[in-house]
Each structure stands twice: as C-alpha cells, then as structure tokens.
Amino acid sequence: MFDILIKNGLLVDGTGAAARQADIAIRDGKIAAVGKVEGTARRTIDASGRVVAPGFIDPHTHFDVQLLWDGAARPALAHGVTTVVPGNCSLSLAPLKAADRGRVIGMFQQIEEMPPEAFTQAFEWTWEDFAGYRDALARNLSVNVAPLVGHSVIRLWVMGAASQERAAHPDEIAAMQALLRQCLKDGAIGLSTSFVDVDENARPVPSRFAQFSELDALCAVLGEFGRMLQVVPEFYDADLTIARVDQLSELSLKHNIPTTFSPLFDSVQAPNNVSKVMARVSEQFARGARVWPQVQTRPIDISFSFLNPSLYFARLPRWMRILRQPLEQRLASLRDAETVAKMVADAETFRMAGPMGGLVIRGGDKAPAHYVGRTLGDIAKERGQTVPQALIDISLEGDLDVAFLSANQGHNITDRVGPLLAHPLVHVGASDGGAHLKSFATYGDTGFLFSEFVRASKHLTLEGAVKKITSETAAIWGLKDRGTIAPGYAADVVVFNADTIGRGEERPVFDMPGDGMRYTRDAVGVDTVLVNGQVAFTNGAYTEARAGIACV
Amino acid sequence: MSEAVIVSAEIAAGHDGDADLIVCVRYENGVVAPVTLDPETAMKLLSACGVSNINELAGQPWRKVLEDI
Numbered sequence: 001m002f003d004i005l006i007k008n009g010l011l012v013d014g015t016g017a018a019a020r021q022a023d024i025a026i027r028d029g030k031i032a033a034v035g036k037v038e039g040t041a042r043r044t045i046d047a048s049g050r051v052v053a054p055g056f057i058d059p060h061t062h063f064d065v066q067l068l069w070d071g072a073a074r075p076a077l078a079h080g081v082t083t084v085v086p087g088n089c090s091l092s093l094a095p096l097k098a099a100d101r102g103r104v105i106g107m108f109q110q111i112e113e114m115p116p117e118a119f120t121q122a123f124e125w126t127w128e129d130f131a132g133y134r135d136a137l138a139r140n141l142s143v144n145v146a147p148l149v150g151h152s153v154i155r156l157w158v159m160g161a162a163s164q165e166r167a168a169h170p171d172e173i174a175a176m177q178a179l180l181r182q183c184l185k186d187g188a189i190g191l192s193t194s195f196v197d198v199d200e201n202a203r204p205v206p207s208r209f210a211q212f213s214e215l216d217a218l219c220a221v222l223g224e225f226g227r228m229l230q231v232v233p234e235f236y237d238a239d240l241t242i243a244r245v246d247q248l249s250e251l252s253l254k255h256n257i258p259t260t261f262s263p264l265f266d267s268v269q270a271p272n273n274v275s276k277v278m279a280r281v282s283e284q285f286a287r288g289a290r291v292w293p294q295v296q297t298r299p300i301d302i303s304f305s306f307l308n309p310s311l312y313f314a315r316l317p318r319w320m321r322i323l324r325q326p327l328e329q330r331l332a333s334l335r336d337a338e339t340v341a342k343m344v345a346d347a348e349t350f351r352m353a354g355p356m357g358g359l360v361i362r363g364g365d366k367a368p369a370h371y372v373g374r375t376l377g378d379i380a381k382e383r384g385q386t387v388p389q390a391l392i393d394i395s396l397e398g399d400l401d402v403a404f405l406s407a408n409q410g411h412n413i414t415d416r417v418g419p420l421l422a423h424p425l426v427h428v429g430a431s432d433g434g435a436h437l438k439s440f441a442t443y444g445d446t447g448f449l450f451s452e453f454v455r456a457s458k459h460l461t462l463e464g465a466v467k468k469i470t471s472e473t474a475a476i477w478g479l480k481d482r483g484t485i486a487p488g489y490a491a492d493v494v495v496f497n498a499d500t501i502g503r504g505e506e507r508p509v510f511d512m513p514g515d516g517m518r519y520t521r522d523a524v525g526v527d528t529v530l531v532n533g534q535v536a537f538t539n540g541a542y543t544e545a546r547a548g549i550a551c552v
Numbered sequence: 553m554s555e556a557v558i559v560s561a562e563i564a565a566g567h568d569g570d571a572d573l574i575v576c577v578r579y580e581n582g583v584v585a586p587v588t589l590d591p592e593t594a595m596k597l598l599s600a601c602g603v604s605n606i607n608e609l610a611g612q613p614w615r616k617v618l619e620d621i
Contacts, residue, residue, distance in 0.1 A: 202592075235567065236588035269564040269574045270586040300565040311571035311591050314563050317604035324595065410565030439569040 002027050002041035003533055009047030009495065014054040014470035014484040016463050024052060026491040029533035029547065033487060043535075047495050050527055051462070054470040054483050055082025055492030056446045060230075060262055060294055061433035062086060062112050064093045064147070068123035069513070071140035072542050075443050076433050078523040079503070080494035082531045083482060083551065084433065087148030088262075089232050090194040090207040094133030094149070095157050095179060101125065104153060106200035113438040117514030131186040134550045141548030142536045144492065146479060148230055149183040151193035151207040151218065163206035164199075173217045180221045189477060189552050190228030191218055195244065197232060216251065223255030228477055231261045238273040242280045249289035258476060262294035262430040265411040266420065274420060281425055292476055294429035295420055297449045298503075300410035301440055305364050306330070306400040318346050327400075334396055340389070347388035355406070357387045362405040363508035363519065366398035372508065376404070405506075414452060418459025421449070421468070427476055428468045437518035444503025444521035451502035451524075462498055479551065490551075491533035494526060501525030556580055556614035561606040566590065573597070573606060577614050589617065 004026040011022035011034065025033040025041065056079070063073045064086040073084050086092070091107055105119045119125075127133045130149060137145055155163040158175045168176065180191060193207040193215065222229055229251060233244035241264070248259040266274050277293065284291050304310035306323060313319040322333045322343065333339050347353045357377030361367055371379055371394065380390035395402050411417055421428055428449065432442045446469055453459045460468070474483030481489045504522035512518055529537040534547035556579045566572035566588070573594035578584045589597065598604060600616045 236572070236590070239585065263567050265567065267564050267574070269562045270588065273586065300567065301569060302565045302571045303569045304571065309591070309595065311563050311573055311594055311606075314561075314571070314573065314594070314598075314606040320598070320604050406565075406571075409571075412565075436568060 002032055002037075002039060004043045004045065004491075004530070004535070005037060005039075005041035006045045006047050006052055006493065006495065009050050009052035010498075011485060012051050012053045012463050012466045013486065014466055016467040016471075019051070019463060022052075024485060024493065026493075026530070026533045029491055031485055031487050031489045031491050034485060045495065045528060047527075049497070050495050051498045052485070053466045053494050053496070054485050054489075055494050055529065055531065056080045056469045057083040057085075057473040057477075057479065057483060058431050058433055058446075059085045059260070059427065059429040059473055059477060060088050060431055062088060062091075062108075062435035063145075063433060064091070065108060065112065065114060065118055065122075066434050067137055067141070067145060069140075071546060071548060072142040072536065073433065074542070075520055075523060077143050077529055077531075077542065078526060078537050079444055079446055080496060080523070080526045080529055081143065081433075081446060082492035082494070082529060083144040083146060083479065085146050085148060085189065085477065086434070087150055087188070088192045088230055089197055090150045090152040090192050090205055091197075092133075092148060092150035092153055092192070094127055094130040094153070095183060096153050097128055097157060098125075100156050100160075103156065103199075107152065107197070107205055110198065110200045112435045115512055115514045115516030117516065118512060122513040129186070130183040130188055134187045138550050140546060141550070142542065142546055143531060143548045144482070144551045145548065146189040146477065146551055147187065148190050148192040148228070149180065149188040151191055151210065151215075152205045154179050154183075154191075154218075155206040155210065159206070164203055164209060166209060167211045168214050173214050176214070177217055177221050180218055181224065184221070184225045184227055187550050187552055188227070189479075190230060191222055192230040194232040195234055212247070216254075219251045219255045219257060222257045226257060226478060229257055229259045231259065233261050235263055238270070238276050241277050245277065245280045245284060245291055248291045249284035249287065252289040252291055253287065258290040258292065258478070260292040260294055260427055260429075260476070264293040264295050264430075265300060266413065266416050267410050268413060278420075278423065278425070285425055292425070292427040294427045295417075296411065296430040297417075297421060297428065297445045297453065299408040299412035302406040302409045303362060303403055303439055305403045306334070306395040312406060313352075315350055316343075316346050316352055318343055331396075331400070334392055340392055343392065344386055344388040353387050356391055358406070359391070360405040360407060361394070362403050362506065363517065364398065364401045364403035365517065366401040367403060367508075368394075368398070373505065414457045414459075418453050418457045421453055422460050422464065427473070429473070437512065437516070439519070441506045441519040441521045444523065447501050447503040447524055447526075450498070455499070482551070491530055493530040495528040497525040497527065499525075554580075558609045558612045558614060559584060561609040563606070564588065575609060575617070579614075587617075593617065
C-alpha cells in the first residue's frame with residue numbers, strides 16, 4: 001500500500017523531458033513509482049487537468065528569522081516552493097555568540113526590514129553554533145531548508161568588533177576556516193558573502209573587510225565539501241561585476257566549487273550591462289568554471305514616500321529641494337499654498353504630472369485603506385484635484401507615511417528578460433524571499449515565470465521552466481535526490497493548473513510579529529503542495545504537516 | 553580631454569526598490585560607460601555639483617562622485 005497516489009495528472013518531471021500522462025505513488029516520503037501505477041493508497045489525489053511537477057526550489061532567500069515561527073515560509077509554500085535557501089548575502093543566524101546578537105539583528109533589519117519584535121518575541125534564541133540553529137529550525141518546518149552560513153557572522157565570531165574594522169590576521173583566517181568546516185559538517189550548504197551590503201548604520205558588513213586571501217582560504221574549505229559560494233558583487237557597475245566573475249571563476253577552478261552571484265537584472269538605462277556580464281560568464285564556463293548568475297523573474301518597481309527623499313523627483317528641482325528639507329521644514333513647505341502651487345506647476349511644466357497619474361498607492365502605515373491598490377490618477381479625479389496636488393495632499397493627510405509605487409520600472413521588458421531566463425547558463429533565482437518586507441513583495445516569482453514567460457511570451461516551454469526551478473537548481477546546489485520526479489527521489493511535489501498559475505496582486509498585510517507590515521502576493525493556480533510525501537498545502541490552506549527538513 | 557566627465561544621467565529602478573541614478577561617464581581614454589549610484593550617493597553628487605536637477609549633471613567632472621565615495 002502506498003501513502004499517497006496522485007492520479008491522472010500531466011507529469012512534468014523536472015528533467016526537461018516532454019510532459020506525459022502518469023500517476024505518481026509515494027511511500028515513506030519518497031517517490032515510489034511513476035507511470036501506470038497499480039495498487040492502493042491511503043490517500044488519492046485526482047490531478048486531472050493539472051500539471052504534477054517537482055516542488056520548486058528558491059535558491060536566494062532571507063527566511064532565516066521567519067522560519068523560526070513560520071515553518072512554511074508563508075506564502076512561499078503556497079506558491080509551490082518546497083525548498084528554500086536562506087543565509088544569503090553574508091548573513092545567517094549562526095554561528096553567533098549571544099553577545100553579538102544585537103549587532104547581527106541590525107544587519108538583518110537593514111536587509112529584511114523586519115520589526116524588532118521578530119527578534120525579541122517570536123522565538124526563543126537558544127543557540128550559538130550552526131548545529132543549534134539547524135535544530136531550532138527543524139522543530140517546525142513545513143518546507144525544506146538548505147541553509148547557507150554567512151561570511152559576516154563567521155568573521156564576527158572570530159574577530160568580534162574588529163570584523164568591521166580591518167583585514168584578518170593569519171591565525172584569525174585559520175580560525176574562520178575551522179569554524180566554516182564545522183558549519184558545513186553541521187548542515188550548511190555553502191558560504192555566502194557580500195561586497196555591497198551595509199548595516200543599519202550604513203557601515204559595510206564584516207565580509208567587506210576581507211582580503212581576497214581570506215576568501216580564498218574559506219573557499220579551500222568549501223572545496224573539501226564541494227559546496228557553494230554565493231556572492232553579492234558590485235552589481236551597480238558592470239565592469240566591477242565582471243571583475244568579480246573572474247575572481248569567482250578562479251575560486252571555482254582552484255577549489256572545484258560552484259559559485260553563484262546575484263542580482264543580475266536588466267535595465268534599459270544601461271542596456272548593455274547584462275550582455276557584457278553574460279559574455280564573460282560564458283567565457284568562464286567554457287574554461288570549466290562554475291559561476292552561475294542568478295536572475296529574477298519579476299520586474300523591479302520604484303517605491304517611495306515623502307518621508308525620505310527619492311530620486312523619482314530628480315527632474316523636478318523644486319520638489320527635490322523641498323523633499324530634502326528636514327522633516328518639520330518639509331511639512332511646512334508642503335502646507336504652504338504658494339509653494340505647493342509652484343510645485344504643481346513644475347510637475348506640469350516638466351511633464352511629470354502624467355507619469356505621476358500612474359503611481360499606485362501601495363501602503364505605508366498611514367495609507368487610507370480605500371486608496372490602496374488604486375492609481376493616483378483615479379484618486380485625483382475622484383477628489384477633483386490635479387494629480388500632483390493629490391500626491392501632496394494625500395501624503396500630508398497620512399503624515400507623509402503613505403507609500404507610492406511606480407510599477408515595472410526595471411527588468412521589465414519581457415522580450416529582453418525572457419531570453420535571459422531561458423539562457424542555459426542563467427540560474428533562475430534572486431527572489432530575496434523574506435527580505436525587503438516593507439518595500440515590495442518577494443513572493444510569487446515562480447508563478448510569474450509561468451504566467452509571463454511560458455504562457456504569455458513563450459520564451460520558455462512548460463518543461464523548460466519547471467526544469468529551471470527544480471532539477472537544474474538542485475544540480476547547481478548539490479541538493480541530493482530532489483528536484484526530479486523519479487523513483488527514489490524525495491516526494492516534494494506541486495500540483496498546479498498550467499493555464500492559471502501566476503501571482504496575485506501585491507498587497508500589504510500585517511502578519512509579522514508585533515503586527516509588523518509586509519507586502520505579499522497570494523498564490524494563483526497552485527492546488528496542492530507535498531513536502532517529503534506529506535500534503536503541506538491544499539485547497540488554499542496550509543495543513544498541519546511538518547515534514548520539512550534541513551537538507552543538504 | 554583632461555578628466556572623466558558625466559555625459560548624461562537617468563533615473564532607473566534599483567534592486568531594492570529605490571530610484572537609482574545611472575550616470576554615463578566618458579573616461580579619459582574616450583570610453584563611455586554607465587555607473588549606477590544609490591540615492592544617497594546621487595544626492596551627494598547633486599549637492600557637490602551645486603545642481604538640483606539631474607539634467608544639469610552633464611559636463612560635471614566624475615571626480616565629484618569619487619570625492620564622495
């Protein structure tokens with residue numbers, strides 16, 4: 001007898017092979033049989049008219065904290081994601097001495113924008129070493145977790161405050177090597193580092209103080225295990241990114257390790273950047289290096305409120321001057337009728353009133369609920385105002401804490417992004433799940449891959465898209481027995497409607513500890529998700545299953 | 553040409569949802585290449601150049617950015 005039998009579905013097995021009708025039998029958390037399956041099961045799932053595929057793997061997340069109280073990494077699981085990789089960008093929650101927690105919380109808050117209560121109320125901080133963190137995670141998992149260990153916290157453990165002041169001495173590098181080795185033995189899937197990130201005081205995170213010799217020494221340890229190095233390069237400059245690609249390639253070849261870097265995204269304002277980087281990536285792969293660029297599927301939005309000056313107004317000198325004033329002075333200017341009249345006139349003169357009409361009110365702590373999700377043009381018409389006037393007045397009515405969205409301003413040209421995602425050397429990832437909580441939703445990228453690049457533009461086939469985010473990801477990261485539906489593999493399975501899978505509209509929710517706000521997107525078209533052979537999500541609801549594991 | 557200069561500037565969406573500034577720089581050897589500046593650096597650049605509109609950055613020396621970063 002099988003535990004679960006999924007019948008009548010269209011199997012897309014993750015290998016890129018053509019879809020075919022097949023049943024899937026599951027026993028003891030594994031795929032037991034595929035094809036025309038005879039026999040009975042304790043539970044049968046009818047997948048008629050649905051695709052049955054391996055669970056999706058998200059290789060770039062910051063769910064490190066959330067997983068401690070939400071083992072489903074909501075809403076990632078509902079989108080069909082069955083394995084997440086946290087610990088990216090040099091930051092993880094272990095190894096970490098109790099005395100250093102405050103310092104790392106600041107770094108996490110800078111990236112994740114998570115409320116302080118997430119660290120003080122939502123879980124019991126019982127560990128210092130990586131094994132302790134892994135065990136704390138494992139108590140409550142609905143998804144699988146393949147955690148990276150962060151270079152910054154390894155440095156902090158060994159060097160203390162000096163980790164953000166100077167290069168390491170040889171004995172300190174040796175201590176970091178020993179610590180990394182122990183983390184890898186305890187289940188870390190690799191090491192992450194960053195050449196870009198800053199802490200809450202705008203100081204470079206510890207990893208940025210490392211000399212190349214330190215990174216080389218740590219990669220030697222990764223080489224003992226064949227594990228991944230993840231890097232945030234200086235992505236704002238293509239030439240610097242290419243220099244990092246070369247460095248990563250040397251490390252990959254020297255230590256026989258995979259490396260990956262992110263983000264890499266398209267911008268029409270710098271239209272040759274991606275092609276230049278990809279040309280070098282191709283050269284390095286041809287040499288035998290493994291240097292995987294991670295590319296996200298979703299477009300990039302610009303968001304802002306009047307609480308912080310935004311370059312969105314960079315073509316409006318008067319607006320820039322006023323929005324850069326100290327808060328009290330800024331408020332006074334925005335309440336001054338004569339000043340506002342000039343601002344409104346400027347917006348018309350410099351042809352910004354039209355684009356402003358397309359802004360969407362997205363949230364912020366004081367955004368009127370009945371305005372959220374609507375365009376400013378629509379609201380201005382309703383209020384009987386010009387668009388710039390409405391922008392100013394709505395901001396003032398919300399004490400400036402009203403967020404506006406200019407959607408799809410980067411990485412947004414489907415005919416440029418589609419071929420990039422389909423490129424055989426591009427690793428689909430960089431979702432940043434669990435990060436940037438108060439800035440934009442980092443969920444639903446897998447759904448968007450299917451809705452935009454499979455169904456709408458056809459840059460990828462259904463089978464090719466599934467392969468990108470399942471078996472290919474598992475192979476890149478060395479995840480054993482995952483990402484493919486075949487006998488013996490872990491029964492991580494997603495059942496979805498190929499005609500409707502997508503991502504819901506972005507919306508603000510207040511479900512973080514301390515009623516903290518984040519932006520999210522609901523799943524669309526995902527029926528059922530199994531993790532290690534147990535139904536973790538079905539019919540729009542999470543189950544009580546806690547079959548996720550910390551896996552490598 | 554004696555030094556690198558900014559030849560144009562445009563707003564672009566940054567990775568973290570901010571509006572970034574992309575400046576095209578013509579270097580001493582004639583190469584023109586884009587560099588992306590985060591909002592804070594871009595604001596400093598505007599101040600250092602004494603301008604309040606990105607259109608006025610054209611012709612400004614690139615060292616104004618380097619002095620700030």
